[in-house]
Amino acid sequence: MSLTTDLGLPMRVADPDLPARVRIYEVGPRDGLQAEPTAVPVEVKAEFVRRLIAAGLTSVELTSFVNPRRVPQLADARELVRIVDLDAGLRHPVLVPNARGLDDALAAGVSEVAVFSSVTESFSQANLGATRLDVAAAQAQVTKDALAAGVGVRGYLSMVFGDPWEGPVAVEEVVAAATAMAETGVGSISLGDTIGVATPGHVRNVIRALVAAGIPVDRLALHAHDTYGQALTNVYAALLEGVTEFDASAGGVGGCPFALSATGNLATEDLVWMLDGLGIDTGVDLSALVETSTWLAGHLGRPTVSRAANALALKN
Template sequence: MTEAAGPSGAPGRTAGLPMAVPAQGLPPRVRIYEVGARDGLQNESAVVPVEVKAEFIHRLAEAGLSVIEATSFVRPEWVPQLADAEQLFPMLSDLGDVALPVLVPNGRGLERAMELGVRRIAVFGSASESFARANLNRSVDESLAMFGPVVARAREHRMRVRGYLSMCFGDPWEGPVPVHQVVRVAKALMDLGCDELSLGDTIGVATPGHVQSLLAELNEEGVPTNVIGVHFHDTYGQALANTLAALQHGVTTVDASAGGLGGCPFAKSATGNLATEDLVWMLEGLGIETGVDLDRLVATSGWMADRLGRPCPSRTVRALTHKG
C-alpha cells in the first residue's frame, strides 16, 4: 500500500494494514480456507437468498481468497439455510481459479455434488461420541464407516477430500476431549484417504499449549503437519493465540470466516468462527503472505452484515470502518 502523511505531515502508513514486523520460526505464507459462505451462513436464523450468497462468494474471490467453501449438500430439513446448493453452485462457474469445496454428509450428498461437477469435497466427523450422535445420529466408528465409501468414490473420481474433525479440544456434553482420543479418530479419518485434516475447536475452549500438544502427538503418530489445517472458534477470545501456536508448529492452512460469521447448529455453545479479517491483520503484521486484499475483504464483510441486518462481529472490520 502507498504511504500517507501522518499527523505531523511526515510519511506514515495507511490505516488499512498493520506495520509488518516478522517473527522467527513462522511460515512465509498461509493458505486461508474461507468458510463463511458455508459454516458461517448455515448458522443464521434466516435463510439468505441464493443471489446474495453468490455475490458474497464472488466478492470474497475478488478480495483474493483462493479457497472458498461454497455450500453443503446436506438434506434440506437438516440445514434449511443451505437447501439451495443445487442453485448456488452453477452460479459460481466463472470462478475458475478459485477452489470451491463443498461439504457432503454421506453418499447421497456426494452424488448431488458430482452431478454438478464439484471437484473438492469435505466430510465432517467428530472426535467425541456425544457430538457424533447429535450431528450424524451415529457413533464415531459408525460415522467413519459411513465416510469410507464416500471418500473412496471421491478419490476414484480424482476429487480432493478434506476431513473435518470437530470437538478436538472440548465437547459441550463430555467436557475436555483427551488428546489420544482425538489422535485415534484423526488417524482413522486420514486412513480412509483424506488429503487433508482440519482440526476443529468447535466450542472454542482450546488454549495454545493444548493446540501444540495435539499437533505434536499427531506428528508422533504419523500425521504430518503439512496435511493439517486448524479451525478455531473465538468463544473465549483464544482463536488468534491458538492460530499463532499452530503457525509456530508449522501449520500453513487456517480456516476462517469473513466477518466472524458462524457457529454450529448442533452445538449451541459454539460461537463465531475466527474472523478472516482478524486473521489477515495478524498475518500481515507478522509479514506472512496471504494474497488477500484486506480493504476489499473488510468491505465485503460489511456488505454482508448489512444484508443480515446486524453489526459485523469482526474486531478488525469494526476498527477499520468506525474511525473518526
C-alpha cells in the first residue's frame, strides 16, 4: 500500500486488491443533456465534447439517434456528429434504439453504437411502448446489423436493481436478461441502476451471479445513479468484484426521462476524486474536468451538483 498526495487532490492510498486502472465512460452529452428541460445549442454540445476529451476522457457518448418527438433535446444528433472530430483513437458511441436509428448512425459515420434492453416489462413499455421481449429482439437485430457493418456495440441493461413500477428486481431475471444480451454479441454490458436504489451488497450479489452465469467481469460496467446517495459506494463494491468500467456524467447532469424518480447520474468529478484517492489510474485531469462542468453549468443556468467540483472550485 502506497501513499502520495498533492495540493487540491485527495491523499492517494493505493490498494493492490483493486484494479490499477479503470475506464470512465462519459455519458454527459447524451444521457445528461437528454434530460434538460430545453435543448442545448449544438455548438455548445460540440464544445462540451471537445472539453471532455481535452480533460482526458477517451470514451464519450455523443448523442442518440432517436425519434426527435420522443427526445427533442437530441434532435440535432446528425449535426453534432458532423461537427465533432471523430478521432479514431477515441470512443465516440451513439445510442440507437432501433433499425432506423442504426441506419442514421451508420450514415453519419460513427464507429460504435450503444443499444439497450430492460430487465422489466414496465420500463420497456414506458421507454419504447413495446414489450420487454420485443425490445430485446430489436436490440438483438440492431446488434447483429451493427456488427455486420463493422461497428462496435455496447449494451445497456436498464432496471437491473429496481423498477419504480414493479419494485425489487429478482437477480434471476437480471441474469436471464444479461445472458440474452451477451449472446447477441455486444462487447460490454452496462448494468443500469436506473432509479438509484442499489446498495453495495446488492451490487456485489448481481455481479457475482452474472460471472457465475458465464459473463466475464471484464464485459461488465456499472451505470450508477445517486438518488439515495449510494453511487460511489456502489462503484467501490463493483471495484471489489473486478469491474473496470464505470458510467458517469460531468457535473452530475441528467437522469432518465422515462423512469419515475430517476435523478442525476453519478458526477464524473466525484468518481475521479474517489478513484484518484484509491490510486486508480483514469487518465483524467480533474482540474480540467471541473473547469468543464463549471463551464457547462453556466450554459445550463444552474450550479453543478458535483460535490467534488464545487469543493475544488472554491479553492480557485
